[in-house]
Amino acid sequence: MRRTPAVAAVSAIGAYGALQILGRRAGSTPHERRVRLPGDELVAQPQMVTNHAITIGARPDVVWAWLSQMGWHLGGYYTPHWVDALLFPENWESLDRLDPNLTRSLRPGDIIPDGPPGTAHYVVAEVEAPLLLVLKSSTHLPPGWDEKYGATMTWTWCFHLRELEEASTRVHLRVRGHTDPWWFTALYGATIIPADYIMATGMLRGLRTRAELDASPAPSGRDPLKQELYA
Secondary structure, three states, X not given: OXXXXXXXXXXXXXXXXXXXXXXXXXXXXXXXXXXXOOOHHHOOOOOEEEEEEEEEOOOHHHHHHHHHOOEOOOXXXXXXXXXXXXXXXXXXXXXXXXXXXXXXXXXXXOEEEOOOOOOOEEXXXXXXXXXXXXXEEOOOOOOOHHHHHOOEEEEEEEEEEEEEOOOEEEEEEEEEEEEEOHHHHHHHHHHHHHHHHHHHHHHHHHHHHHHHXXXXXXXXXXXXXXXXXXX
């Protein structure tokens, strides 16, 4: 019985270490983790790099349609419904069908919202439909941390799609981030990377489920222009 706390501590440390590894590389191959991707230069000295990948049984253009309507109160981010309900209860659930009113031709400079207007969002940095989407953000700091603590954060998402045989697609998601000061970097690495195992892999699985189901598009009633999400 005396060994129980020690065993529990070792188990907890082991589980946390596994989450750190999975949060950085789940689903990706060694080659995918090594290869240089467009957008890497946007965060030249990242303190955090994650690579996640999945094979989807649908053509790149089908997968791309889901990426084109991605965003807060748009199509969502395709994470599991339980994650959205637990962590983001005020957010609308991700759509399970494409909405013709939300699907758009993305261009550099376009905004993809990740919160209410004036809060977190991504800017399209590079786009080559239907094979490449690079997003960049410096807006995901907790409110007031820039002025109070001098904190900064810049990160990129790169969705790299590669067509495979039998009408399937390999989707590689790479995230690169740089944060300051040092304590924020430590906090980021300790919390966000393990969480990314759930968020990133959940998003990719949600993307796969929707693309492979290929349900008929249907209007959702969501109106990005009315909500001024791109202002």
